[in-house]
Amino acid sequence: MSEHTMKTWKAAVILAVTCLISASKPVFAAACNNTAVTASTTPGQVVLNWTTTSGATYNIYRQVSGGTCAVSTTGLLFTTGSGTSSYADSTAVSGTSYCYTVEPSCNTNRASFTSICTALGSAAGVTANTSTPNQVTITWTVVAGVTYDVVRVSGNVACPLPSPTTLTTGNTSGTYTDGTGGTVPGGTVYSYAVIAKKGCATAAQSCVSNVTVTGGPGLSSNGKFSSGRPQNTTGTGSGSVRWGYQTSASTMSFPGVGSVYVTSNDRVVHSMMGTAGASDSGTWPGNVLNTTPKWKPYILNAPSQNRPVIPSLTFAGHTKEIYIGGQDGNVYCIDGLDGSLIWKTAAPLGDIVQGSPIAMLQKYGNSFNAVFVGVRNNNGSGAIYALDPFTGATLGTPFTGDLAFGGNLGVVLGYGIAEKATNTIYFASRRNLNGGGSANTVWALSLKDTSGFVPTGGVAATFGSFATKWAKAAKDIDGSPALRSGRLYIGNDVGEIYAYRASDGQAIWSQQFATNDGPVKYNVAYDWTSSATNQRLFFSTTNTVWCVTDPWDGVAAPLPVNTSALAATWSTTAVSSPSPINFNGSYLLVGSGDGNLYKFTSPATSSAITAMTLETGSVATVGGPSIDNGPGLAYVGNDAGKVFAIVP
Amino acid sequence: MKRIILGCVIALASFTAPLFAGEKCVALMASSPQAGGNEASTFSVTQILDIELTAMFPKSAANKLIGLHVAEIRIYTPKHSLYQSISLPFSADAKRKGEKHRLQNYPELVPLRVLRDLSGSGKPYLGLTASLPVAGTPILMNSMYGTWSAEAFLDGEPFACSPSVKFAINQ
Numbered sequence: 001m002s003e004h005t006m007k008t009w010k011a012a013v014i015l016a017v018t019c020l021i022s023a024s025k026p027v028f029a030a031a032c033n034n035t036a037v038t039a040s041t042t043p044g045q046v047v048l049n050w051t052t053t054s055g056a057t058y059n060i061y062r063q064v065s066g067g068t069c070a071v072s073t074t075g076l077l078f079t080t081g082s083g084t085s086s087y088a089d090s091t092a093v094s095g096t097s098y099c100y101t102v103e104p105s106c107n108t109n110r111a112s113f114t115s116i117c118t119a120l121g122s123a124a125g126v127t128a129n130t131s132t133p134n135q136v137t138i139t140w141t142v143v144a145g146v147t148y149d150v151v152r153v154s155g156n157v158a159c160p161l162p163s164p165t166t167l168t169t170g171n172t173s174g175t176y177t178d179g180t181g182g183t184v185p186g187g188t189v190y191s192y193a194v195i196a197k198k199g200c201a202t203a204a205q206s207c208v209s210n211v212t213v214t215g216g217p218g219l220s221s222n223g224k225f226s227s228g229r230p231q232n233t234t235g236t237g238s239g240s241v242r243w244g245y246q247t248s249a250s251t252m253s254f255p256g257v258g259s260v261y262v263t264s265n266d267r268v269v270h271s272m273m274g275t276a277g278a279s280d281s282g283t284w285p286g287n288v289l290n291t292t293p294k295w296k297p298y299i300l301n302a303p304s305q306n307r308p309v310i311p312s313l314t315f316a317g318h319t320k321e322i323y324i325g326g327q328d329g330n331v332y333c334i335d336g337l338d339g340s341l342i343w344k345t346a347a348p349l350g351d352i353v354q355g356s357p358i359a360m361l362q363k364y365g366n367s368f369n370a371v372f373v374g375v376r377n378n379n380g381s382g383a384i385y386a387l388d389p390f391t392g393a394t395l396g397t398p399f400t401g402d403l404a405f406g407g408n409l410g411v412v413l414g415y416g417i418a419e420k421a422t423n424t425i426y427f428a429s430r431r432n433l434n435g436g437g438s439a440n441t442v443w444a445l446s447l448k449d450t451s452g453f454v455p456t457g458g459v460a461a462t463f464g465s466f467a468t469k470w471a472k473a474a475k476d477i478d479g480s481p482a483l484r485s486g487r488l489y490i491g492n493d494v495g496e497i498y499a500y501r502a503s504d505g506q507a508i509w510s511q512q513f514a515t516n517d518g519p520v521k522y523n524v525a526y527d528w529t530s531s532a533t534n535q536r537l538f539f540s541t542t543n544t545v546w547c548v549t550d551p552w553d554g555v556a557a558p559l560p561v562n563t564s565a566l567a568a569t570w571s572t573t574a575v576s577s578p579s580p581i582n583f584n585g586s587y588l589l590v591g592s593g594d595g596n597l598y599k600f601t602s603p604a605t606s607s608a609i610t611a612m613t614l615e616t617g618s619v620a621t622v623g624g625p626s627i628d629n630g631p632g633l634a635y636v637g638n639d640a641g642k643v644f645a646i647v648p
Numbered sequence: 649m650k651r652i653i654l655g656c657v658i659a660l661a662s663f664t665a666p667l668f669a670g671e672k673c674v675a676l677m678a679s680s681p682q683a684g685g686n687e688a689s690t691f692s693v694t695q696i697l698d699i700e701l702t703a704m705f706p707k708s709a710a711n712k713l714i715g716l717h718v719a720e721i722r723i724y725t726p727k728h729s730l731y732q733s734i735s736l737p738f739s740a741d742a743k744r745k746g747e748k749h750r751l752q753n754y755p756e757l758v759p760l761r762v763l764r765d766l767s768g769s770g771k772p773y774l775g776l777t778a779s780l781p782v783a784g785t786p787i788l789m790n791s792m793y794g795t796w797s798a799e800a801f802l803d804g805e806p807f808a809c810s811p812s813v814k815f816a817i818n819q
Binding site: 167175176266299301303305327352414479494577619622641 | 682694714729741743748750752753783784786791804
């Protein structure tokens with residue numbers, strides 16, 4: 001081998017080795033680690049950490065997170081030096097959620113991402129000032145763009161305060177006064193915390209503990225509870241007042257029966273024992289015998305003016321429930337034994353729920369388990385909702401009107417009537433004359449299941465939707481319909497009574513019965529003891545109590561019946577400003593504007609009327625009476641906020 | 649540091665201080681949005697949905713009202729019984745819009761109302777409005793017709809902050 005040949009061979013070997021070294025680069029790429037980035041945060045800063053690969057540099061990308069996060073190479077924030085495994089982003093804005101991507105130079109496919117909400121600093125400078133008697137003023141330093149909640153617990157409690165009561169939210173002023181006007185009793189010890197919030201971030205509590213309120217007992221609260229004791233728990237003669245109970249504002253609605261449940265304008269649902277003759281008759285709240293009910297009054301944010309509905313379902317440990325609607329637009333289900341909340345609608349159904357809910361329950365042979373309720377909105381529109389009686393969730397789509405029947409429904413102010421046999425619900429409304437709404441005010445709605453069919457009455461199904469069966473224009477109506485023997489009776493706000501065939505809405509009378517005495521109140525009470533073909537209808541208007549006999553000939557068709565000569569069977573102005581009527585099968589009870597409850601002993605005539613004094617000297621307006629046939633008591637409230645049990 | 653000082657200034661400025669005469673409400677006004685919204689003294693229960701009761705404060709007191717205050721509107725029947733009481737947290741500071749506050753005997757937080765300028769309705773005042781529902785209520789169902797009244801109380805004070813307003817409700 002010549003020297004030249006030898007050099008050439010060596011060069012070939014070096015080249016080959018060089019090639020081999022070059023060929024080893026894919027081995028380096030295979031060792032490029034996945035970055036596996038994680039993030040942590042302190043106020044105004046985010047720190048990223050990742051698994052590094054020797055010799056690799058890293059590009060840091062940042063985007064404001066819009067709810068999703070993925071690898072992205074837009075928004076380059078920083079490029080690190082070789083072998084770096086962390087990065088502190090001090091430009092992160094507190095309360096902002098970011099998506100970070102860390103991309104290695106050794107293999108862009110090894111990039112990974114993480115998202116984080118930048119932490120927010122706690123409220124600073126929190127102090128409590130008790131120099132003003134009977135109130136505590138909390139102050140703190142305000143940071144622009146940050147809102148603050150103030151919370152409180154009783155006693156001297158260390159931070160963070162467990163399960164606190166929220167006193168205010170969204171505060172941006174840097175001050176909150178607990179007990180404005182001096183309503184916190186002196187000597188009370190509280191612990192407060194201020195919680196800063198911004199965007200996605202909620203800061204840790206900033207506490208001021210062991211705050212002792214100065215001053216005396218403090219002013220009484222705005223919503224005052226007062227109480228009395230039973231008056232006469234032994235009287236048995238008609239007119240004997242068995243007990244009285246004081247709420248703190250007018251209570252005019254029919255009490256619910258089953259103990260006695262009363263809604264008052266003081267925003268409280270009250271209950272008391274009504275049982276005649278029992279040793280706990282008329283006691284409250286709950287009982288003194290340590291037996292059920294162990295009632296605690298339930299407080300709402302706005303009054304309920306409903307007659308409570310008490311269905312006695314058994315579910316989730318409950319056996320007795322109260323359904324009411326509130327003027328805050330919500331429907332409530334309250335445990336009838338202890339007054340605790342079972343559920344409340346997740347959001348207001350409308351501006352106000354004025355009329356009572358009604359329940360259609362399979363327990364009582366109905367097809368559906370549903371609570372139906374009408375609502376009113378301040379713009380003059382209304383809606384009818386179906387709710388799950390066990391949870392309060394909305395079932396199906398609420399009924400807000402029907403283009404084929406004039407468009408949007410007007411405000412619904414009364415309760416509905418459900419017809420089990422046909423799965424139909426009847427409601428009344430005012431006209432909705434704003435923006436082309438409907439002039440119809442009497443509504444018959446078919447109740448469909450989730451398959452879009454109206455089930456045969458009594459066949460169990462799940463409620464799905466409403467469908468208009470018929471609708472009629474009967475002028476504005478604030479009251480509620482009554483249904484008997486296939487006939488729907490309804491009174492309107494100008495004092496007229498209409499009768500419709502429930503199956504198709506055909507008017508049964510050739511003309512409505514006109515009282516010319518102001519609105520028909522609440523509903524038409526019918527005398528179910530009279531013949532179905534000659535039945536008496538009772539109702540009240542502004543100054544008059546009426547009895548009208550429906551001249552039905554007993555034949556479903558042809559219709560209508562000629563009522564041109566229809567006249568009142570009787571009417572009387574003996575009861576001033578009469579309340580809505582209650583009929584128990586043998587007598588009528590009517591509240592009045594003169595402080596008395598009136599009993600019409602003979603519904604066939606108005607000749608036997610007895611005034612029963614609820615309270616000597618009182619001229620308070622008396623509301624709608626409820627009759628509890630079991631113990632033989634009537635319960636009624638008045639505008640002075642008192643509730644009475646009386647032997648009728 | 650500047651931020652802290654600014655925050656302290658804001659906090660001091662919005663501190664709920666006792667109000668003096670001339671800083672409180674000067675009158676109550678009754679109106680109904682379904683009857684044109686102007687001040688009125690007679691309402692038909694079948695023609696409207698609500699009566700609005702507006703407590704009016706002098707504009708000159710706006711700076712005194714930027715803190716949190718609570719007004720209680722008490723409404724009385726023609727028989728002079730308390731029909732209803734409505735408590736409202738309020739402030740003249742528009743930046744406080746959106747706040748909710750815990751009021752005694754209200755189980756849920758109550759939204760703060762920001763006083764509104766009544767100049768558009770010809771009143772040189774700031775107004776705080778409470779709504780009294782009438783449609784479908786016991787007022788109609790029990791013929792509670794006649795002269796009603798309402799008065800406003802501020803921050804738990806025992807005396808009304810202005811003369812009561814009287815208004816008639818009929819059928």
